[in-house]
Amino acid sequence: GESLLSATMPILESLGVMPAIEAAGFLKKPGGTFRWGDNAEPWSFFFREDPGGRPHAYQVVRAQFDHILLKHAASLGVEVREGHAVRQIRQLDTVDGAGVEVTALDPQGALFTASAAYLIDASGQSALLGTRERLREFNPFFKNLAVFGYFENAKRLEGKIAGNILSTAFADGWYWFIP
Structure with missing residues (x-):
């Protein structure tokens, strides 16, 4: 899943995709709830309380x-x-400035080439462009472990915070729960 922030809502509206997002029936997220420390009381914030804030964002199923x-x-x-499987990425020097050309293999095995002024690498953690261009730099401080899972029938927060993300810290780490 993905826990969107309210700042995403105006972008989705300006793109004209909000009706489809609303029709998908994603859980409304009014804000966030946090609990830090062993005996700390949970506290919450609500997007609507921010000047110009939206009443909610969404908890979405990412796919x-x-x-x-x-x-x-x-x-x-x-x-x-x-x-398509990317086979080559090539920077172009053009009269109008830099551009990029991508060669990919389509599902039938044929090569396809496209060029554009910009390339957006939306490959996630596989970081296609960063890996191919050797741009990735790992910080040893953040070399740690993350575990995730999906649960059915997990108990949610209740009442006006039922759609909130819950983030909790404990002695050896922290976790978050996205309903």
Whole structure:
């Protein structure tokens, strides 16, 4: 899942994708709830309390959310190609400035080349461009362990904070729970 922030809402509105996001039925997220320390009382914040704040954001199922965004982009005329494996990325020097050319293998095994002024690497932690260009730098301080899981029928917070993300710290780390 993904726990969106309220600052995302105006962006989704300006893109015109908000009706599809709302129709997906994602859980509304009014804010966040935190508990730090062994005996600390939980405290919450609410997006609506921020000057100009929105009443809520959403807790989204990431794959479903991404698919909604992809379909919306296609509906606006974006040429969408899925299932392609990138084979080469080449920077171009053009009269108008820098550009990029990408060569990929389509699902049938044919090569496809496209060029653009900008390349957005949306490959997540695999960091396609950063890995290929040897741009990734790891900070040894953050070399740690993260465990995640999905649970059915997990008990949520109740009342007006029921849709909040819950972040809790303890002696050896911290966790968050996204309903």
